[in-house]
Amino acid sequence: MTELTKPEIEFPTGPAPESLEIEDIVIGDGAEATANSTVDVHYLGVGFESGEEFDSSWSRGESINFPLKNLIKGWQVGIPGMKVGGRRKLTVPPHLAYGPAGTGHPLSGQTLIFVIDLLGVS
Incomplete structure (x- = not known):
């Protein structure tokens, strides 16, 4: 596997999407994630409107x-396969x-962009 960075x-340009958008940047060739998988991932999350990073496993090393x-619905739908x-x-x-907005979470009401690297499934 190529060393990922x-x-x-x-x-992004244009309005935020109303539905989940899934775009494969690199197609993996290992085991496939399913809805019942435990996933090992590296990820970066930014706000669609701000472009600001709000969370990153890369930053934690x-x-x-x-x-x-146990993850947000967008990941539950977007990672299987x-x-x-x-x-x-x-x-x-x-x-x-x-x-x-207003549901108590700091990111509520926001469209979020994640880039996820799937490192393992079990």
């Missing part, structure tokens, strides 16, 4: 490992992320 996300069913070694960009509207 922290991705850069180009500032280590990947995260989580059952997919992805294969280890792949890099995928998800543009996630608020209803598939942290809900509408």
